[in-house]
Amino acid sequence: MYYYNDFDASFVAERNRQFRAQVERRIDGSLTEDEFKPLRLMNGLYLQLHAYMLRVAIPYGSLDPAKLRQLAYLAERFDKGYGHFTTRTNIQYNWPQLRDVPEMLDALAEVEMHAIQTSGNTIRNVTSDHFAGAAADEIEDPRPVAELIRQWSTDHPEFQFLPRKFKIAVIASDTDRAVMKSHDVGLRIVERDGVRGFEVWIGGGMGRTPMVAKRLRDFLPRADLLPYLEAILATYNRIGRRDNKYKARIKITVHENGLDEIRAQVEDEFPRRRAVFGGEDQALLAEITAAFAAPAFKNTDPAPYFAARDADPVFRAWSDTNVTAHRTPGYGIVTISLKAHGATPGDASGDQMRLVADLGETYGHGDIRATHAQNLVLPHVPLADIPAVHAALKTLGLATGNIGLASDIIACPGMDYCALATARSIPVAQGIATRLEELKIEHEVGHLQIKISGCINACGHHHVGHIGILGLDRAGVENYQITLGGDASETTAIGSRTGPGFAYDEIVPAVERLIFAYLDLREGEEETFLEVYNRVGMAPFKSALYDAEARAYAAE
Amino acid sequence: MTVIVSDTGFAPEDFNAPITPLAEAESATTALDLAVDTNPAELGDRLGGVTMIRVDFPSSADGRGFSIARQLRLMGYGGRLRARGHVIADQYAMARRSGFDEVEISEALAKRQPEEQWIFRANWQAHDYQARLRG
Ligand code: SF4
Numbered sequence: 001m002y003y004y005n006d007f008d009a010s011f012v013a014e015r016n017r018q019f020r021a022q023v024e025r026r027i028d029g030s031l032t033e034d035e036f037k038p039l040r041l042m043n044g045l046y047l048q049l050h051a052y053m054l055r056v057a058i059p060y061g062s063l064d065p066a067k068l069r070q071l072a073y074l075a076e077r078f079d080k081g082y083g084h085f086t087t088r089t090n091i092q093y094n095w096p097q098l099r100d101v102p103e104m105l106d107a108l109a110e111v112e113m114h115a116i117q118t119s120g121n122t123i124r125n126v127t128s129d130h131f132a133g134a135a136a137d138e139i140e141d142p143r144p145v146a147e148l149i150r151q152w153s154t155d156h157p158e159f160q161f162l163p164r165k166f167k168i169a170v171i172a173s174d175t176d177r178a179v180m181k182s183h184d185v186g187l188r189i190v191e192r193d194g195v196r197g198f199e200v201w202i203g204g205g206m207g208r209t210p211m212v213a214k215r216l217r218d219f220l221p222r223a224d225l226l227p228y229l230e231a232i233l234a235t236y237n238r239i240g241r242r243d244n245k246y247k248a249r250i251k252i253t254v255h256e257n258g259l260d261e262i263r264a265q266v267e268d269e270f271p272r273r274r275a276v277f278g279g280e281d282q283a284l285l286a287e288i289t290a291a292f293a294a295p296a297f298k299n300t301d302p303a304p305y306f307a308a309r310d311a312d313p314v315f316r317a318w319s320d321t322n323v324t325a326h327r328t329p330g331y332g333i334v335t336i337s338l339k340a341h342g343a344t345p346g347d348a349s350g351d352q353m354r355l356v357a358d359l360g361e362t363y364g365h366g367d368i369r370a371t372h373a374q375n376l377v378l379p380h381v382p383l384a385d386i387p388a389v390h391a392a393l394k395t396l397g398l399a400t401g402n403i404g405l406a407s408d409i410i411a412c413p414g415m416d417y418c419a420l421a422t423a424r425s426i427p428v429a430q431g432i433a434t435r436l437e438e439l440k441i442e443h444e445v446g447h448l449q450i451k452i453s454g455c456i457n458a459c460g461h462h463h464v465g466h467i468g469i470l471g472l473d474r475a476g477v478e479n480y481q482i483t484l485g486g487d488a489s490e491t492t493a494i495g496s497r498t499g500p501g502f503a504y505d506e507i508v509p510a511v512e513r514l515i516f517a518y519l520d521l522r523e524g525e526e527e528t529f530l531e532v533y534n535r536v537g538m539a540p541f542k543s544a545l546y547d548a549e550a551r552a553y554a555a556e
Numbered sequence: 557m558t559v560i561v562s563d564t565g566f567a568p569e570d571f572n573a574p575i576t577p578l579a580e581a582e583s584a585t586t587a588l589d590l591a592v593d594t595n596p597a598e599l600g601d602r603l604g605g606v607t608m609i610r611v612d613f614p615s616s617a618d619g620r621g622f623s624i625a626r627q628l629r630l631m632g633y634g635g636r637l638r639a640r641g642h643v644i645a646d647q648y649a650m651a652r653r654s655g656f657d658e659v660e661i662s663e664a665l666a667k668r669q670p671e672e673q674w675i676f677r678a679n680w681q682a683h684d685y686q687a688r689l690r691g
Contacts, residue, residue, distance in 0.1 A: 007685075007688065010683060011685070014682070015683075018646070018676070018677075021676065022646065025673070030668060030670075030673070031669075035644055038617055039646055121619075151685050151688075152685065152686075152689055154685050155683075155685060156685070156686065157649070157650040157651075157652075157653035157654045157686065158622040158650075159619070159622075160619060160647075161617055161618060161619025161647075162619060226689060234623045237619060237620055237622075237623040238595060238623055242618060268597065269597075272627070272630040272631065273630065275630075276630065276690050277689070277690045280689055280690055281689045284689065
C-alpha cells in the first residue's frame with residue numbers, strides 16, 4: 001500500500017487551501033458559476049438533481065481500514081448515512097452542502113484521500129485490477145504503475161482543460177478484470193525477451209458511441225511510459241474536437257483521424273517529451289514499488305475452510321461465488337457483495353463500511369479494494385479465517401453470495417440522483433434482483449453480467465453487459481433498450497440491440513424471458529449465457545423477447 | 557487597456573512593439589501572435605529571431621494554449637511567452653508551469669479577479685508533481 005510522503009500530504013493540504021478560497025470566492029461573487037464550475041469539477045464537486053454531489057477518488061480501488069472508516073464517517077456526518085461506490089472505483093456522497101465541502105476534503109486529507117480530478121475534462125482516477133497483488137495470473141502488481149500515473153497526472157499543468165475527460169486503466173495479466181479496453185488509454189504490463197514494458201491501447205470508451213480500444217503500441221519500454229502518455233495527451237489536447245461534446249473523447253479523435261495518423265503524431269511528439277525525463281520518474285517508481293511489497297503471508301492450515309464448506313450449505317454457496325483463488329496457498333480473495341437482492345447496487349452504509357474495515361484489519365492484512373463492479377474485496381484472507389469473515393458479514397446484510405451471477409448488477413445512479421439521466425436505473429436493478437431471488441434460479445443460471453445505464457452516457461457499462469439495459473426517455477416515458485452479447489473481459493465486445501425498447505413495467509419480465517430462453521438453449525450447465533449467445537446469435541433471444549410478448553397480447 | 561500579470565502581481569503593458577499574427581508574419585517578424593489552433597511543430601524553422609510569442613486563450617475551458625507553451629519550450633524557444641485572453645487566476649500556476657512567463661488579461665477580468673487572487677498562486681513552483689518526475 002502506498003502512503004503519502006510529505007510532498008503528497010502538503011500538496012493535498014495546499015490544494016484544499018485553494019479550494020476553500022475558491023468556495024469563498026464563489027459565495028462572495030468574485031467567481032461566476034461558469035468560472036467556478038471547472039474549478040469545483042477539478043475537485044470532484046458536481047451539481048446534481050437535488051444537491052451537490054462530492055465524488056471522492058479511490059485510486060486504483062485501494063483502501064485500508066483507516067480510509068474506509070473515514071469514508072463511513074463522511075457518510076454519516078455529511079450525507080444520509082450512505083456512500084455510493086461507482087464503476088470508476090470512486091465513492092459518491094449525494095447530499096453535501098457547499099459550505100461543508102472544504103471540511104469534508106480536510107477530513108479526507110487526514111487519511112490521504114482527496115477528490116481531485118474525479119470530474120472535469122482532465123485525467124481521471126486511474127483504475128486497475130481489483131485483485132492486484134493477489135491474482136494468480138498477474139506478472140506483477142500493476143498498482144505501482146497506477147500510482148506513478150496518479151502522481152504524474154495530478155495537477156498536470158497541460159492537461160486540466162482537455163477537450164473531454166480522460167480515463168486510464170492499468171492491468172498486468174491476460175485476464176482483464178478492469179475493462180481496460182473501454183478506457184481512453186489502456187495499459188497492459190507485458191514481458192518481451194525478459195524485459196517488462198507496456199502494450200498501449202487507445203480510444204476505447206462507452207457513451208453514445210461505444211468503441212473497443214485499438215492497439216497503439218505493441219511494446220513500450222518501461223521508462224518511456226510517462227513521456228509517451230504526454231505525447232498522447234498533447235496530441236489529443238491539440239486535435240481533439242471541442243465543437244461538440246459528444247465528439248470530444250479521444251475515441252472519436254482516433255476514429256476520425258485514423259489510428260495510423262494518431263500514431264504518427266504521437267511518435268513525432270514523443271522524442272521531445274522523452275528528452276526531459278532523466279530517470280527521476282523511474283527512481284520514484286522503484287520507491288513506490290517497494291511500498292507495494294506483498295504482506296507477510298502466514299502459513300495457515302486451510303482445513304477449517306473446507307470443514308465449513310462441508311458443514312454449511314449457505315457458506316458453501318457463498319464461497320463458490322465470492323471466494324477466488326489467491327496466488328498464495330492457504331489464502332483466498334473474498335469479494336463482498338454490495339448487491340443484496342433489492343438493495344441499491346454499490347451503496348454501503350457507514351456501519352457496513354466500518355465492519356468491512358474491521359474485517360480487513362483483523363483478517364485481511366489491512367488491505368481492502370473497491371471494484372468497478374461496485375463491490376468490495378478483501379484480497380488477502382487466510383482460508384481458515386473466511387468462515388469467521390462470512391459470519392460477520394451476515395450480521396449486516398453483506399453476505400450475499402452472488403458475485404458474477406445475474407443479480408450482481410452494475411447500475412449507475414440514474415434518475416434517482418443524476419442530473420443527466422433519462423430514466424431510472426436503480427429500481428430496475430432492484431426489480432431484476434428481487435425477481436431472481438423469488439425464482440431462485442441464479443445459481444443454476446451461473447455467470448451472467450447485467451449492466452444498466454440511466455442515459456446514453458453509459459456509466460453503468462451497459463454496452464459491455466452480457467445483457468445491457470439502457471434507459472431512455474421517449475416522449476416523457478421511460479423506455480428501456482436491451483443489448484446482448486457485450487463482453488467486459490479481455491475479449492471485449494460491444495453488445496447489439498435486440499430491437500424496440502420496453503416500458504418500465506415490462507423490462508423485468510423481458511430480462512426474465514431472456515434468462516429462460518438461455519436455459520432452454522444451453523447445451524449443458526457449463527455453457528454460459530454469453531457463450532450461448534455467441535453460438536446461436538440474436539434470433540432465438542429476439543423471439544423470446546418479442547414473440548412471447550406478442551403471444552401475451554394475443555392471449556389477452 | 558490590458559493588465560499584465562506576473563509573479564509580482566499586476567503591471568501595465570511594457571511591450572510596445574507590434575505583435576503580428578502568424579499568418580501575416582514575415583521572416584523579419586520578432587513578435588508573434590498565435591491562435592489557439594496553432595500546431596507548434598509547424599513553427600520549427602521560424603522561431604530563430606523571435607523574442608515574443610503571445611498565445612490566445614479564447615475561453616478558460618480551452619486548455620490548448622498550455623500544450624502550445626509546453627511544446628514551444630520543448631522545441632527550444634527561450635523568448636518571452638505570454639498567455640492572453642480568458643485565463644483565470646486559478647490557472648495562473650498552470651500557465652507558469654507550462655512555460656508562460658506572464659498572462660495578459662482585460663481590465664474587466666482584472667476587476668473581477670483582483671491582484672491578490674493571482675498572487676495567491678504566485679507560489680506555483682511549490683507543490684509541483686512534475687518537478688519531481690523529471691530531471
Ligand atoms: S449513465 Fe447517465 S444517468 Fe447514469 S450516471 Fe451516467 S450520466 Fe447519469
